[in-house]
Amino acid sequence: MSEYKKVACHFCHMNCGMVAQVEDGVITKVTGDPEHPFNQGAQCPRGASALDHLNHPNRINFPLKRVGNRGAGQFERVSWEEALGDITAKLVELKDTYGAETLSSLGGTNRTDDFARRRFFNLFGSPNVAHTAPVCWIPNFLVEAASYGWAAFDPEIMNTRCVVIWGHNPATSYLPEMRGLLQAKENGAKIIVIDPIFSETAAKADLWLPVRPGSDNALALAWLNVIITEGLYDYEFVEEWTVGFEELSERVESYTPEWAEEKTGVSAELIAQAARMYAAAKPACIQWGVATDQFGRGSSAGAQARAALRIITGNLDVPGGDVMPGPHPEFITDWEMELNELLPESQRQKQLGADKFKLNTWPGYQLLTDNMVRVWGKSIPAEWFCEANAPMLFRAMITSQPYPVKACIVLANNPLVSYANSRLVYQALKSLDLLVVMDYWMTPSALLADYVLPAASWLERPVMTTTYGVSDWLIASERAIEPMFERKTDVDFWRELGLRLGQAEYWPWENDEEIFQYRLAPIGLETDSYEEFVQCYRMAFAPREYRKYQERGVATPSGKVELKSSILEQLGYDPLPHYVEPPFGSEARPEQAKAYPLTLVAGGGFMPFFHSEHREVTRIRLLRPYPRVAINPELAKKMSIHSNEWVWIETPTGRVKQQAFVTSAVAPDVIQAERGWWFPEKPTVDPELMGVFESNINVCLDDDPDTCDEACGSWCTRAVMCRIRKVGEGD
Amino acid sequence: MRWGMLIDLKKCVGCHACTVACQNENHLPLAMKYCKVYKVGPEGEYPNLTSYNIPIACMHCQEAPCVEGCPSGASHHREDGTVSINPKKCVGCRFCLLVCPYGVRHMNKETGAVEKCTLCVERLETGEVTRCTETCQLKARHVGDLDDPDSELVRIIHKENARPLYEHLGTKPSIYYIMP
Amino acid sequence: MEQKQEYWGWLATGYFFLAAMGAMMAAVVAMLDVLGVTVIDQIYGWVSFAALVITGCGSLLLMVELTHIFRAYLVYARPKSIMCMGSYLLTSFLGLTFVYTTFFIYFVPWSGWVLVRKLVAVLDIVAALGLVVYPGLELAEARGRSFWQGSGLVALFLVSATSTGLAGVLLMLIFFELSGSEYLGVLSTLLTVSLVLQLVLLGSYLWGVRLNGTKEGRQAILNMVKGPYCVNFWGGVVVLGTLIPLGLSILGKMVPFAVGAAALVLIGGLFFRRTFLQAAERISMPGEENQQINDQQTKELAAALESRWMEKARWLKNQCS
Numbered sequence A: 001m002s003e004y005k006k007v008a009c010h011f012c013h014m015n016c017g018m019v020a021q022v023e024d025g026v027i028t029k030v031t032g033d034p035e036h037p038f039n040q041g042a043q044c045p046r047g048a049s050a051l052d053h054l055n056h057p058n059r060i061n062f063p064l065k066r067v068g069n070r071g072a073g074q075f076e077r078v079s080w081e082e083a084l085g086d087i088t089a090k091l092v093e094l095k096d097t098y099g100a101e102t103l104s105s106l107g108g109t110n111r112t113d114d115f116a117r118r119r120f121f122n123l124f125g126s127p128n129v130a131h132t133a134p135v136c137w138i139p140n141f142l143v144e145a146a147s148y149g150w151a152a153f154d155p156e157i158m159n160t161r162c163v164v165i166w167g168h169n170p171a172t173s174y175l176p177e178m179r180g181l182l183q184a185k186e187n188g189a190k191i192i193v194i195d196p197i198f199s200e201t202a203a204k205a206d207l208w209l210p211v212r213p214g215s216d217n218a219l220a221l222a223w224l225n226v227i228i229t230e231g232l233y234d235y236e237f238v239e240e241w242t243v244g245f246e247e248l249s250e251r252v253e254s255y256t257p258e259w260a261e262e263k264t265g266v267s268a269e270l271i272a273q274a275a276r277m278y279a280a281a282k283p284a285c286i287q288w289g290v291a292t293d294q295f296g297r298g299s300s301a302g303a304q305a306r307a308a309l310r311i312i313t314g315n316l317d318v319p320g321g322d323v324m325p326g327p328h329p330e331f332i333t334d335w336e337m338e339l340n341e342l343l344p345e346s347q348r349q350k351q352l353g354a355d356k357f358k359l360n361t362w363p364g365y366q367l368l369t370d371n372m373v374r375v376w377g378k379s380i381p382a383e384w385f386c387e388a389n390a391p392m393l394f395r396a397m398i399t400s401q402p403y404p405v406k407a408c409i410v411l412a413n414n415p416l417v418s419y420a421n422s423r424l425v426y427q428a429l430k431s432l433d434l435l436v437v438m439d440y441w442m443t444p445s446a447l448l449a450d451y452v453l454p455a456a457s458w459l460e461r462p463v464m465t466t467t468y469g470v471s472d473w474l475i476a477s478e479r480a481i482e483p484m485f486e487r488k489t490d491v492d493f494w495r496e497l498g499l500r501l502g503q504a505e506y507w508p509w510e511n512d513e514e515i516f517q518y519r520l521a522p523i524g525l526e527t528d529s530y531e532e533f534v535q536c537y538r539m540a541f542a543p544r545e546y547r548k549y550q551e552r553g554v555a556t557p558s559g560k561v562e563l564k565s566s567i568l569e570q571l572g573y574d575p576l577p578h579y580v581e582p583p584f585g586s587e588a589r590p591e592q593a594k595a596y597p598l599t600l601v602a603g604g605g606f607m608p609f610f611h612s613e614h615r616e617v618t619r620i621r622l623l624r625p626y627p628r629v630a631i632n633p634e635l636a637k638k639m640s641i642h643s644n645e646w647v648w649i650e651t652p653t654g655r656v657k658q659q660a661f662v663t664s665a666v667a668p669d670v671i672q673a674e675r676g677w678w679f680p681e682k683p684t685v686d687p688e689l690m691g692v693f694e695s696n697i698n699v700c701l702d703d704d705p706d707t708c709d710e711a712c713g714s715w716c717t718r719a720v721m722c723r724i725r726k727v728g729e730g731d
Numbered sequence B: 001m002r003w004g005m006l007i008d009l010k011k012c013v014g015c016h017a018c019t020v021a022c023q024n025e026n027h028l029p030l031a032m033k034y035c036k037v038y039k040v041g042p043e044g045e046y047p048n049l050t051s052y053n054i055p056i057a058c059m060h061c062q063e064a065p066c067v068e069g070c071p072s073g074a075s076h077h078r079e080d081g082t083v084s085i086n087p088k089k090c091v092g093c094r095f096c097l098l099v100c101p102y103g104v105r106h107m108n109k110e111t112g113a114v115e116k117c118t119l120c121v122e123r124l125e126t127g128e129v130t131r132c133t134e135t136c137q138l139k140a141r142h143v144g145d146l147d148d149p150d151s152e153l154v155r156i157i158h159k160e161n162a163r164p165l166y167e168h169l170g171t172k173p174s175i176y177y178i179m180p
Numbered sequence C: 001m002e003q004k005q006e007y008w009g010w011l012a013t014g015y016f017f018l019a020a021m022g023a024m025m026a027a028v029v030a031m032l033d034v035l036g037v038t039v040i041d042q043i044y045g046w047v048s049f050a051a052l053v054i055t056g057c058g059s060l061l062l063m064v065e066l067t068h069i070f071r072a073y074l075v076y077a078r079p080k081s082i083m084c085m086g087s088y089l090l091t092s093f094l095g096l097t098f099v100y101t102t103f104f105i106y107f108v109p110w111s112g113w114v115l116v117r118k119l120v121a122v123l124d125i126v127a128a129l130g131l132v133v134y135p136g137l138e139l140a141e142a143r144g145r146s147f148w149q150g151s152g153l154v155a156l157f158l159v160s161a162t163s164t165g166l167a168g169v170l171l172m173l174i175f176f177e178l179s180g181s182e183y184l185g186v187l188s189t190l191l192t193v194s195l196v197l198q199l200v201l202l203g204s205y206l207w208g209v210r211l212n213g214t215k216e217g218r219q220a221i222l223n224m225v226k227g228p229y230c231v232n233f234w235g236g237v238v239v240l241g242t243l244i245p246l247g248l249s250i251l252g253k254m255v256p257f258a259v260g261a262a263a264l265v266l267i268g269g270l271f272f273r274r275t276f277l278q279a280a281e282r283i284s285m286p287g288e289e290n291q292q293i294n295d296q297q298t299k300e301l302a303a304a305l306e307s308r309w310m311e312k313a314r315w316l317k318n319q320c321s
């Protein structure tokens, strides 16, 4: 007999709803759930290949323990009992020798329930958890939170007149979002896309602003200038609900469209026209995006300018505008699950990077939390929003400065591919005394591990979607089957490790479902089990309210929307939007410009892959078999490079090769390299590590903390000086 | 009754979900694709560019060269207007591969018979949409009865002035495109 | 890439070539027979027997090309299709040629029935012409391959077939040591004429497609004159297959020249069919040229990846034992 289980896809953040057909404990088909609000029955190619992923012969199915040298690719199967026992013993030993902060963790995006990780870490006593958070939305979110107490990340594009897509390409990343965008367009909304690349999304836009890579900040400042000088802002809202408008006006006075034309390469006229289009549309919104978090220095300055745009145009929390959800009032959020209060102040201070990058570490997080709790009753999770700075963490692993970091638990992450400066990351991982990797696959990073643990994927685990714990809604999905072989969920892992380390009283639940059921209880639906909730309700959306600031106030120190941020000021940063030259551009490094005449854009998601994933799913891989670097035909001609020829991409930090993709989607002096590349089919031994240094563009990127964003420590993946040349015989 | 499809190229983003979902639905060998998606462009010079994507599968031609050319009668029109291949009759002469102007037919080495998109007729008959339509996140595809002037499909075709691809070849396809 | 014509390869080429050669050999002798030319009638039987064998071999190639040989009878199932019509023509031709051949076996009772023989000869000529002409019509069915849609494809096939047929008969004459017969001269003159005609038709066909054809038609010509098939075209079809034999046949009626010319004409006929089959690109779909890898490469990569995953699975499993 067939059963139908309501599951959720974990192949990207969208968490599309799926229906799994299960026959005698075996999944026979996975299709989109027509009742799910996001995907409405559809699947992207990854989702449509769910079973290829589940049943792939190369999935890790049992715990493995390293027996040969690190990286030699020799492991032996051990029981979970033995693996966890060994890991526990080693952690106790290291903690005794170096202190709890010697344990770190690296995470990936959204295959996991990271409240469990943080709960474990807080109980263990280490503040050193990191994700790629600084280059993935967190600076934008935190700057917004500093300005108006939460991020306005839920734009109501269905009811809007104008959508600004800034450094975001949903047409190749989040397809349900793209569908919404095109519907908004049909409803009459104008679509403005800001991107140096003629992206799939730009191709559908009403207006595309082809900015020079890294110059987005200048554009945002010029928009502020136009909107303020031409009086296009919302007087009433600015008057009544904001502080710092005077200072802002003064600040942006010099950032004229003409000034920005020089920086962005977009004509002053077009800049002004776009600013007017955006400001005149009521309501309008700016969608979330992460490219603007990836400029290194100046990332959060740019976020400040965009936050100011949302504010002065009066689009904040209005219907059809930039709606600011706030936490869900009832269910227990990630933040409430984390037990941050149990991490002593002395340990908080040790968080790597907290003295330099203060907004997304304990100093800033504490300020934000105090304000949020005052207004919303809850804060944002420490996972993602309050983390050790990864570049500093890797350096500490290598140099033991400021203190030794000797252990790392990597979960759902392939740090060799996903962080900048891959060779440094490699050195860092090899310096550890204990490296544990829990993953679906034997990744290059897993090859270096002491223990490789088998992770359950989304068909084998329940999923509760809450957008990293900051949405005011949740969507609950169940498991289709129990984990195959000896795979486990991350919740199982942290819990079992916690039990062995004396955390028993904090882990009263047996499994994911029990935790989720506990978290749902305050909603008061009186379901007997988590599965029942999934089958009967599945979702809980807080009633939509607008202009919540009117009743609740604003979660900032002044209680107003702050155009001049007192939290940033208190942390020692410039409280107003300002221009910062891109750290690896010719403006900042004129002496290098000659040797490296091109500009590298080393990012951008592309179908059918998600970050560094899915290279081993054959059907998916065949759609995009080899890494591609986009090169303008003019440049290609000049360098006699033809499509599909291998090309070296060189920066002062390193070089990798990708296949030329000759396309006029990039400007003649810009190239865009694909990210996330490694080759699971290549030899599995160190130092080849499945070609992890061959085409992985992170090899070419520097993560020197001095080039990182001042407030959030974001490293730069965009606008990096580079050069290319054809790969010759034998090189 | 004549099944037909409309593909809105203003919406398609070239994600290949239809390609993959179709492969799974029809248990196709890894490298065989009933539906391919091509990216057209960008054309023009940076930054004055246009670009779109176009999925291509069997056009279910009314004047189908493959049916006309098939010596064994394996390729035929069903009553619902779709072009279908009876694998038991296919002798494997590959003439249809030669004459199909859209290049959408494949020799399946495992069965020795030619295969192509079936327009998921079994699904259509049970009231479901085709698998590619179902999976399309952008809702770029619509199926319906081209003979029914009141159908949603025909209505949109008229409204958007949708046209088949390469009409000049005279094959009278049943697949229509809204051009970008 | 996929626009290339990769579906019909050497087997089909061989079939078209052998069928054309056999058919025109048979047609030539049948014609001479009907016209009452008797001087070389001692080899009519042998020539038509050879035509039978050659065409038979051709049809074997055709059968081998099918993936389902045991269903081969189904090629007669739809007389409306040109290919089915071709099958009927082929079968009738083989049958008629067989019957015609039997007239030359001395112990066969009907070997003396001259009138009946001539009647069969006429029918055989009709079947042979049909067999030679239909490939041109067949290829013209491919609407997306405009290279095959120029006017005169049928004539070109006919003339090329005539050249190869004449060459075949010439070779047989020499084989039977009838090189002294005046017909050697006549046949080689005919061959010269046929080759000249072939050259003219070939040239005008290509010009015609170039002037009136579509993008893919012009691309096909480019492929032939400059692209991947240019060696076959210039070397095989034009120089070896037409110009040299033309020179040889003009130079003299001596046996070595005639043998050389005939043999080269046959090679030319083979290359002609090969290049004409290969060069005809399909109209390309919008954006088709933008694929990162083509179908063949996709197949190879798929196989390589799958086998690598199995290898890795064994490796992972070994760690677990």
Ligand code: SF4
Residues within 6 Å of the ligand: A009, A010, A011, A012, A013, A014, A015, A016, A039, A042, A043, A044, A045, A046, A047, A048, A173, A174, A175, A176
């Ligand atoms: S867009 Fe694709 S990968 Fe993302 S959740 Fe939906 S089906 Fe999964």
Ligand code: SF4
Residues within 6 Å of the ligand: B011, B012, B013, B014, B015, B016, B017, B018, B019, B037, B053, B055, B132, B135, B136, B137, B138, B139, B140, B141
């Ligand atoms: S699934 Fe839809 S959007 Fe994606 S390629 Fe196919 S038709 Fe286009």
Ligand code: SF4
Residues within 6 Å of the ligand: B057, B058, B059, B060, B061, B064, B065, B066, B067, B083, B099, B100, B101, B102, B103, B104, B105, B116, B171
């Ligand atoms: S597209 Fe090709 S296979 Fe499909 S009906 Fe037309 S000719 Fe036949």
